[in-house]
Amino acid sequence: MEEHKKLIVVPWDFTHVAEHALAHAVKISRMVGNDICLLHVVDTGISSKDEAEKKAKLQHVSEETNKNFNVPVSYHIVKGSIFSAIAEYANEKEASLVVMGTHGMKGMQKLTGSWALKVIVKSKIPFIVVQDAPVDQERYHNIVFPVDFRGENKEKMQMAIFMGKYFESKIHMLVSLSTDSSLLKKTNVNLNFAIKFLIQNNIDYEIHEVPRGDFAQQTLDFAQKINADLLLIMTTKNITMADYVMGASEQFIIANSSKIPVCCVNPKATFAKVGQFMYG
Numbered sequence: 001m002e003e004h005k006k007l008i009v010v011p012w013d014f015t016h017v018a019e020h021a022l023a024h025a026v027k028i029s030r031m032v033g034n035d036i037c038l039l040h041v042v043d044t045g046i047s048s049k050d051e052a053e054k055k056a057k058l059q060h061v062s063e064e065t066n067k068n069f070n071v072p073v074s075y076h077i078v079k080g081s082i083f084s085a086i087a088e089y090a091n092e093k094e095a096s097l098v099v100m101g102t103h104g105m106k107g108m109q110k111l112t113g114s115w116a117l118k119v120i121v122k123s124k125i126p127f128i129v130v131q132d133a134p135v136d137q138e139r140y141h142n143i144v145f146p147v148d149f150r151g152e153n154k155e156k157m158q159m160a161i162f163m164g165k166y167f168e169s170k171i172h173m174l175v176s177l178s179t180d181s182s183l184l185k186k187t188n189v190n191l192n193f194a195i196k197f198l199i200q201n202n203i204d205y206e207i208h209e210v211p212r213g214d215f216a217q218q219t220l221d222f223a224q225k226i227n228a229d230l231l232l233i234m235t236t237k238n239i240t241m242a243d244y245v246m247g248a249s250e251q252f253i254i255a256n257s258s259k260i261p262v263c264c265v266n267p268k269a270t271f272a273k274v275g276q277f278m279y280g
Contacts (some may be wrong), residue, residue, distance in 0.1 A: 008028060008099060009097070010098075011082070015101065017103055017130070019133070022061075024134050025099040027137050036065070038073065039090075041082045076089070082115070083115075084122055086098065086122075097127075098123065099127075102129050116255075126264065134261075140163060140229040142226055142227065143229065144230070145160055145172060146233060150234065154190065155234065156265040164204070170205065172228070173194060175209050233250060233263070233265070235250050
């Protein structure tokens, strides 16, 4: 029996940022051999006529993408809220990845929180959030990987190894020099863990130290300096409404003005394609 192919899910709302996300998904699909699924979320009260029209439009986008880029693209319509339906579908299908476009934080989102983050934190599947189209269809050359004291840092190593294996990416580990000896010790444990697995998997890396300060801003400044292709971050564990309103650091990074794509891994997230790589 043929093995079921993994999916890259692209939330689709017929906007230019969704088109940017699809372009990134095509880039990734070519490297990893995954199919792409355009996921459109509609209101539960949608009429049969409107739903049929949307299906026709989705089918056209799928066929055009397949024709132009020679990658398998399907589509699916799900009823519900974008804040739950996208993650639920990706989790149910055990997708490899969700690639989602965002407009960043604008208008009322500055008060109510990033829509992208609200979607992401429901998912067991890593998200790549993009604001712009990829510069090219080649590999992601340089990935910024901030390392701090949180134990969950180890979980995003799976994604770093995945990118390193498939895209031959260079991983730039960014470390903040804390004056707190306890936090510094925990950070060094995470750093040593990362180094161990990157070496075992023959992935190129560099370590960069930054002085104590606003680590999120320092991460963005460094990413811009090296012209990074991707930022790899963990989301806040047990995020609350206060984080949305006050602005969790993830929101700041996702909506970065340099429009660098951001890969978000939730604590306890899984990434089915990379388990085989964790030990070389």
